[in-house]
Amino acid sequence: MPTGKYETIHVEHEKGADWLTLARPDRLNTVDKRMLAELHSYLDEVRERDEVRVVVLRAEGRAFCAGLDLDDQTAIDETGARPDGYAMLTDQGRYSQLTIKIRRAPQPFVALVSGPAVGLGFSLAMAADIRIVSESARFNAAFIKIGFSGGDCGSAYLLPRLVGSSVARELLMTGRFCSAERAVQIGLASECVAEDQLESAGRRLADDLLATGPTGLRMTKDLLNASESGMSLEEVIAMEDRSQMYCALTGEPLEGMRAFKEKRAPSYRD
Numbered sequence: 560m561p562t563g564k565y566e567t568i569h570v571e572h573e574k575g576a577d578w579l580t581l582a583r584p585d586r587l588n589t590v591d592k593r594m595l596a597e598l599h600s601y602l603d604e605v606r607e608r609d610e611v612r613v614v615v616l617r618a619e620g621r622a623f624c625a626g627l628d629l630d631d632q633t634a635i636d637e638t639g640a641r642p643d644g645y646a647m648l649t650d651q652g653r654y655s656q657l658t659i660k661i662r663r664a665p666q667p668f669v670a671l672v673s674g675p676a677v678g679l680g681f682s683l684a685m686a687a688d689i690r691i692v693s694e695s696a697r698f699n700a701a702f703i704k705i706g707f708s709g710g711d712c713g714s715a716y717l718l719p720r721l722v723g724s725s726v727a728r729e730l731l732m733t734g735r736f737c738s739a740e741r742a743v744q745i746g747l748a749s750e751c752v753a754e755d756q757l758e759s760a761g762r763r764l765a766d767d768l769l770a771t772g773p774t775g776l777r778m779t780k781d782l783l784n785a786s787e788s789g790m791s792l793e794e795v796i797a798m799e800d801r802s803q804m805y806c807a808l809t810g811e812p813l814e815g816m817r818a819f820k821e822k823r824a825p826s827y828r829d
Contacts, residue, residue, distance in 0.1 A: 567594035569619075570601060576613040576765045577605060577666075584620025589628035591666050594664040595653060602660040612776065613768045614664070616687055617671040626678025626701055627654070648673050654679055658713035661686035662784065665777045667768055671761045672696040672739075673754060682712035685721060688780060690748040691764065693757045696739040696781055698747065704734040720787055722746050772811035 564570075569580040579601065581588040584791060605611055618624060646762075661668050661683070670687035678701040684690055703709035709731035719727040722745045730737055742748040752760045767778060786795045806812055811827055818825035 565597045565601070565713055567591070568597050568601065572611065575610065576615055576770045577611045578617065581618040581624055586628055587622035588618045588620065588626035588680070589625050589677070590654070591628040591631035598657055599653070602657070602664065605666065608666050611666055612773055613765050614666050614668045615671060615765055616668055616683070617761065618673070621698070622674040623672045623676040624680025624683060625675055626680050654685060655712045656819070658682050658686040665780065667776065667780055669761060669764055671757050672748070673757055677701045679712055682714050682717070685717040686713060691750045691752065691757065691760050692739040692742055692748045693754045694739050694753060695754060696742065696748070698737040700731045701781065703732065709734065712727045770824065772806065772815055772825070774809045774811055775806050778806060
């Protein structure tokens, strides 16, 4: 997909993976209305693109995403006039839907986090399936620090599932920053690497994901999403059984087993 289609994000396609870059470095990649619209446009389109099997989310500059662009927000009226609650809720829903669309996309998302991931940026990182961080990465729920609830754009759902209830409550109720080192320790991130190694670590992970069967990879994301939503053991196993049969019908396991026996990389069709 040509990057010229967008102004605030860049999209590059390489060998089955889209590299989605937040590109407002002069504003610490804060999300304004244009970036919001462009992210929605991309996420709506990518779910229909079978040739995209993995999405790597990254950012330009010294921040992953410092949340909303407050200069672009009009919901809070400083004149003291009564705010339009319906309009505010509608706007809020547009931001929150980004989290849902990333989580529900058929492709796994990998977030490469360098610098601050604050507020909405924190939620976008958590929405990804896997996070790799550089040593400069820092996470915090900024909402609680400016008079809002600590739960925003899915953070109250995602964070306890990633790090457990006690740590999630600490971070969401205090707005404390979580360092890259602690993020790995508590399970918020899979790996912490040097700043100049972040992209190569992302490429290695993307390559490992792309080496799997296309259908099996998508079904695995579906299974994990379903399991995290509160299904019982029996329900998850039943879903696993059906997914295995579905994969078998695609012929991909046959190619995978042949490649294993022949000691070569499997060649799956997109």
